[in-house]
Amino acid sequence: MTAMKNPPLAPTSSEGPSVTRAAGRTSAKAAALRSRLSTGAIGAVVLVLLAALWEGYKALGQATGDRLLGLRFPVATDDLSMPGVGAILGALVEPARRGTSTILGVYLLEEASVTLREAAYGLVAGSLLGLALAIVFLHLPPVSRGLMPWLVASQTVPLVAIAPMVVIWGGKAGLPPWVAVTGIAAYLAFFPVTINALRGLKSPPKVQTEFMRSVAAGRRQLLFWLRLPAALPYLFAGLRLAATASVVGAIVGELSAGTGRGIGRVILTFAYYYSNGPEKLYAAVLVAAVTGIVFVQVLNLLERFALRNRHTR
Amino acid sequence: MPESPIIRIDGVTKQFNPGTDRSVTALADIDLTIAEGEFVSLLGPSGCGKSTLLRIMADLTPPTAGSVSLNGKSPATARRDRDYGMVFQQAGLFEWRSVQRNVELPLQVAGVAKQERRAKTAAMLDLVRLPEFARHFPWQLSGGMQQRVAIARALSADPKILFMDEPLGALDEMNREHLQGELLRIWSDTRTTVVFVTHSITEAVFLSSRIVVMSPRPGRIAASIDVDLPYPRTAETRTLPAFFDKITEVREALHGMTVAEDAA
Ligand SMILES: Nc1ncnc2c1ncn2[C@@H]1O[C@H](COP(=O)(O)OP(=O)(O)OP(=O)(O)O)[C@@H](O)[C@H]1O
Numbered sequence: 174m175t176a177m178k179n180p181p182l183a184p185t186s187s188e189g190p191s192v193t194r195a196a197g198r199t200s201a202k203a204a205a206l207r208s209r210l211s212t213g214a215i216g217a218v219v220l221v222l223l224a225a226l227w228e229g230y231k232a233l234g235q236a237t238g239d240r241l242l243g244l245r246f247p248v249a250t251d252d253l254s255m256p257g258v259g260a261i262l263g264a265l266v267e268p269a270r271r272g273t274s275t276i277l278g279v280y281l282l283e284e285a286s287v288t289l290r291e292a293a294y295g296l297v298a299g300s301l302l303g304l305a306l307a308i309v310f311l312h313l314p315p316v317s318r319g320l321m322p323w324l325v326a327s328q329t330v331p332l333v334a335i336a337p338m339v340v341i342w343g344g345k346a347g348l349p350p351w352v353a354v355t356g357i358a359a360y361l362a363f364f365p366v367t368i369n370a371l372r373g374l375k376s377p378p379k380v381q382t383e384f385m386r387s388v389a390a391g392r393r394q395l396l397f398w399l400r401l402p403a404a405l406p407y408l409f410a411g412l413r414l415a416a417t418a419s420v421v422g423a424i425v426g427e428l429s430a431g432t433g434r435g436i437g438r439v440i441l442t443f444a445y446y447y448s449n450g451p452e453k454l455y456a457a458v459l460v461a462a463v464t465g466i467v468f469v470q471v472l473n474l475l476e477r478f479a480l481r482n483r484h485t486r
Numbered sequence: 487m488p489e490s491p492i493i494r495i496d497g498v499t500k501q502f503n504p505g506t507d508r509s510v511t512a513l514a515d516i517d518l519t520i521a522e523g524e525f526v527s528l529l530g531p532s533g534c535g536k537s538t539l540l541r542i543m544a545d546l547t548p549p550t551a552g553s554v555s556l557n558g559k560s561p562a563t564a565r566r567d568r569d570y571g572m573v574f575q576q577a578g579l580f581e582w583r584s585v586q587r588n589v590e591l592p593l594q595v596a597g598v599a600k601q602e603r604r605a606k607t608a609a610m611l612d613l614v615r616l617p618e619f620a621r622h623f624p625w626q627l628s629g630g631m632q633q634r635v636a637i638a639r640a641l642s643a644d645p646k647i648l649f650m651d652e653p654l655g656a657l658d659e660m661n662r663e664h665l666q667g668e669l670l671r672i673w674s675d676t677r678t679t680v681v682f683v684t685h686s687i688t689e690a691v692f693l694s695s696r697i698v699v700m701s702p703r704p705g706r707i708a709a710s711i712d713v714d715l716p717y718p719r720t721a722e723t724r725t726l727p728a729f730f731d732k733i734t735e736v737r738e739a740l741h742g743m744t745v746a747e748d749a750a
Pocket residue numbers: 502503510511512530531532533534535536537538539685
């Protein structure tokens with residue numbers, strides 16, 4: 174977890190050592206900015222290194238006929254198996270299909286935004302369900318013991334087996350396909366939230382729960398003023414897992430759904446017509462990955478805001 | 487004691503895990519009365535049941551036998567009426583709340599309106615001499631400052647009784663002596679009845695109007711020693727011959743019981 178070193182949001186107008194505090198805050202802000210910049214720089218370097226590795230491997234294979242010291246390369250390096258980085262990026266700015274003016278990059282982003290929306294709805298629905306379950310489990314340990322094995326089992330059933338069933342049920346019920354896809358995303362999202370939220374709800378030390386008892390706090394006050402705030406850092410850890418899971422769920426859901434929309438659908442189509450344009454599939458996968466990153470980053474921003482006043486965790 | 491008892495403990499016994507092979511008799515047949523305005527320390531070796539006795543008074547754990555009355559009520563009723571405040575060995579502040587919001591928590595639980603809460607909190611922070619830290623967060627304070635916030639928090643709902651379980655135990659010697667002085671000042675400002683758990687003889691003698699010496703296995707009251715050193719007590723008090731005499735007296739009471747136990 175990230176250490177939150179942000180200073181408190183004390184208004185600078187407050188009396189006393191406000192000058193030094195303000196100065197401390199500026200330098201802390203500068204430090205935070207510097208660390209964020211260096212994080213960005215490292216990310217860029219990693220990207221460039223990956224691209225260079227890809228191109229270097231390809232160039233080596235092309236020069237040696239995919240053989241080195243008598244050993245065959247594990248992956249062939251011809252343009253069909255490994256389109257060049259330039260070709261992949263180039264494909265992004267070419268028309269998506271013959272006869273259309275929309276370029277592939279824009280088309281992929283549009284489809285990705287469909288997926289992102291399904292994943293986001295799924296994440297919200299799954300997280301609410303997950304949090305509600307955690308609160309029920311906290312108060313009713315027998316229910317927790319009885320239900321938990323089933324929840325674990327639900328997560329080990331292969332998604333590819335469940336997704337088509339959910340899509341069919343949704344279709345029978347007359348719901349639009351994206352609802353089923355959202356349902357599948359939610360199904361993958363709730364579990365990490367339940368597990369982490371439950372741990373967080375149980376995290377307050379005895380001295381804090383007993384203090385609440387000593388001031389005669391009610392059940393609800395105990396939950397809202399102690400257990401839930403204490404659970405927040407845990408909740409965000411669960412949400413981050415749930416966010417990636419919900420994107421996976423949405424993409425796999427799209428594969429089974431007859432929507433014809435979403436980045437999952439696009440990947441399926443491009444894989445089907447792979448030989449016509451291998452670089453298109455790679456471009457789509459790239460955009461899908463970026464989608465996931467954006468999703469998690471949004472969550473990170475939310476977390477940073479929610480935990481801005483905490484020192485640790 | 488000239489005044490009326492605010493705490494009355496009659497024949498309290500506490501057994502943990504009764505009927506099992508891990509059964510422990512933590513307290514055996516405790517009788518104790520504490521008058522309004524007293525500063526009573528519970529003193530004794532580790533494991534003699536000081537915390538257990540305090541927790542029974544505070545309705546954090548039930549006695550196995552016997553009865554307790556607090557301010558004329560059962561501990562459960564007294565707790566619900568917020569007749570007492572509690573300070574633990576760890577400050578246990580809520581790290582997501584500012585100092586001010588920590589201190590006002592008991593008032594918030596009691597449903598006191600915001601304006602009144604803020605005024606009360608400000609007065610409490612003045613009392614513990616931390617007014618300029620209202621908007622700080624617990625992790626920005628030293629251990630001693632956090633403990634002062636915990637004291638302010640315990641006193642914010644104006645309890646008649648203050649329970650403290652080794653509140654200064656985690657502090658270094660200098661901080662500790664400083665806070666002992668502060669605590670006496672707060673006690674004389676608020677006229678709260680204090681029950682204070684410690685295993686430091688000097689601390690007990692410096693602070694208390696009366697010291698209840700406890701003996702272990704099972705926990706019993708071995709002696710009740712009045713400390714007649716005049717208040718206000720200051721750093722100078724620590725240098726008085728009477729101070730050392732009292733320390734010796736308490737030490738002998740503690741010691742005598744160890745000897746008696748060895749003989750038994
Ligand atoms: N929850 C519990 N379950 C079982 N035994 C307990 C429990 N709490 C306390 N005890 C036992 O009761 C006895 C008294 O414990 P207590 O914590 O009251 O001692 P203490 O005087 O406060 O000691 P210390 O100075 O170390 O804090 C000990 O023997 C301890 O093992």
